[in-house]
Amino acid sequence: MAPSVHLTGRVVRVEPAGHRGVTIVSDVPLSARPGQFVMLWVPRMDEKPFSLVADSPLTLAVVPVGPVTGRLQRLQPGDPLYVRGPLGRGFSLDGKRPLLVAGGSGAAPLAFLASRLAETGREVTVALGARSADELLLVERYQAAGARLWITTEDGSAGERGLVVSVAERLLANGGCDRVYACGPVPMLERVAALCRLYGVPGEASYEAYMRCGIGVCGSCDRGDGLLVCRDGPVFGL
Amino acid sequence: MRDTDLSVELCGIRLRTPFVLAAGVLGTTAALLERVARRGAGAVTAKSCSVRPRRGHPNPTVLPWEGGLINAVGLANPGAAAMVGILADARRRLAPLGVPLIASVFAEEAGGFGEVVRILEEAEPDLYEVNISCPNVAEELGMPFAADPVQAARATAAVRAATRRPVIVKLSPNVADICAVGRAVVDAGADALAAINTLGPGMLIDIRARTPVLANRMGGLSGPAVRPVAVRCVYELSRAVPVPIIGMGGVTTGEDAVEMIMAGATAVGVGSAFYQRGMGALEAMAAEMRAFMQEQGFGCVSEMRGLAHGA
Structure with a gap:
């Protein structure tokens, strides 16, 4: 069996998020910590980082930014989704209040x-x-x-x-x-x-950053201090 | 028990450890180069650069698979003028650490290699790496220079004429006779070789999306899957040429590094291992190498060099 690089699933529901965005609820099986992200692949187009609104089922919020988010906003229930992840370090759950x-x-x-x-x-x-x-x-x-x-x-x-x-x-x-x-x-x-x-x-x-690999090797998302948003973050202590 | 000394000498320059950060991994900024230097590198290589900036390929450009990584970043870089600033900043940060800086260069045609180096001279890198072996830009730039001994020698000679600093030429495994290319670039003035660049190119297809996963469709393989190829290339090259070799390709542990040195390498390049082992990769590899040397009674790295060639 050839393992896939990307996890695959389908769009289950698309809800409006604000007046211009959408929330995409999928059936992609994924267990993650809040603050972790996925690389979302649009075949033949691009692959970009998205933070999670929820895991199991994987839920993403998409606001219009460019061609990729434009394409994602037109997704319909049943359309396939391809993601790599979960990636990065999430939030601690240490806050009592x-x-x-x-x-x-x-x-x-x-x-x-x-x-x-x-x-x-x-x-x-x-x-x-x-x-x-x-x-x-x-x-x-x-x-x-x-x-x-x-x-x-x-x-x-x-x-x-x-x-x-x-x-x-x-x-x-x-x-x-x-x-x-x-x-x-x-x-x-x-x-x-x-x-x-x-x-x-x-x-x-x-933090947000322009990313390529998402796994700590390409060096595209140096925060400016040598820390990688994709692997040392995206969550950092303030 | 004897102390173990991990330092090696490359082109007359002392490296604290035999581990060299490979080009294309984490070498995009001065801060990252410094961070890798602080975490155990003997030398660090900045991202390969060309005279003009390049955006590189669209994403996906780097993907993990079960044998390591596959990548087609497409030589994205900010161009030589901007790289001068990054290299000069990196050099200031690296000097107090005693970690030399390698500037990596490439060009569209052989003469262009000299032009990049002439621009980068202002930043005073310690060494140059001549990248004639990227497999991921064939559609734009044609076959890599490393595919042909004559072209490889031309690119090397152009760099040789542009600098007095040590010149390392990085070779491709994707050739019928790597030793012929190695001999040609040494004859053209290379002071050292780096072997190997990524293997392939290869391709991964997502069978549900029914399309290649990399945007460039194909990309170079690195990581554990390519290590035996790299070891064989270094072994053959070390018999064919009289210059030091930086052995690289899938080296992930300290014992992998020993293997490369026994094949004939003077120093060992590390890249994809940062995916598997994170920022602590080189420190972990140094500890593993030291443990092996103590177990086997080696006091310094050069005692192990070429041992696999026998008496």
């Missing part, structure tokens, strides 16, 4: 984490931000996990107007959080890291 800070598509891996933490009885607080209401992702998944959810948008079209980091600061200042988990644009992660230092709370963040 965790605060999750998600910006934009950073909502995807933290939705997985919120569910996993809630399953083990942790009270999960989430600051979920986006530029506008139509870019807010996976709100219903956070609600289903029973998270205390604080929504912000930069234009005020949903929730509180402002930056998600401001809400995170307020929640940290109130006390009661013992670990911060973040995912979003790098400037947001830098501000979250500064807050963690200020309030003396340990933090972890999931």
Whole structure:
């Protein structure tokens, strides 16, 4: 038997994610930690990293970025999916009273984490931000996990107007959080890291990078300090 | 018990360990080259570069399979001008560690090899590797120079004329007579050989998607599956040429490295093993090699060199 490089399965359901994205639920058998990712192969086109919204069944969020995500958004139930993974290091599950800070598509891996933490009885607080209401992702998944959810948008079209980091600061200042988990644009992660230092709370963040191999050999995803997002991360301590 | 000394000498340059980071693996940035140097490398090779930047092939470009890796990155690189900055930064970081830096070069035609080296001279790498053996760009660039002794010698001579630094030429296993190519490049001025580049090219097909998995369709094989081919090439070359050889191809453990040295290698290249063993690969291999040397009563690496050739 020739073992496949990629795990294969089929799309089971496609749900809207925000106004422009989709959540793809598949039947691909995969067991992963929140924060781990897969390389998703579109035959004859490309292979790119995607973080997981859930495992077993494998669930991905896709927002429109380029030709590959455009193709993925048109997937229908029954279409085949090809993935390599799970890859990388995920989040610790050490937070007893965790605060999750998600910006934009950073909502995807933290939705997985919120569910996993809630399953083990942790009270999960989430600051979920986006530029506008139509870019807010996976709100219903956070609600289903029973998270205390604080929504912000930069234009005020949903929730509180402002930056998600401001809400995170307020929640940290109130006390009661013992670990911060973040995912979003790098400037947001830098501000979250500064807050963690200020309030003396340990933090972890999931980074994004351009990747080729996903397995720690090609050197395409050096974070700038010689650490590889694909293998040393994508989750790093803040 | 005698102390074991893992250091070796290559082209008059002392390497703390016989392990050389192979080109194309983790050599894209100065920070990564420094990290590998700190984790046990005797020398490190930067990503192969050309005069102009290249985007390389679309993904998938590197895939694991049960025998190791298959890759067709397509010589993606930022171009020689940008590589000067990376190499100069790397050299500053490596100098205090005593780890020499190898700049790897390639070109579309033989004369172009000299042009890349002339640009990189500003960064003062310790050695050059002439990559005449990438199997993954045949559609664009034609057959690798390493397929033909005359072309291989031309590329080597172009580099030889452009620098006084030691020149290593990296050979392909995908030839009828690797020794003929080895002799030709040594006659053209190579100070050392590296053998082997990836084997093949090979192909993997996803039978459900009904298509080759690599975007380039075919790619070079590396990792444990190719090791016996690499060992044979090094064994033959060491009888055919009087220059040192960096033996590489599937070396994953310290004992694999000993095998390569007994075949005749002076130093040992490591690449795909970073997939199997992670960033600690070279430290683990050094410990394994030391344990073997103590068990067998060897004090230094050169005592083992070429032993498989017998008396």
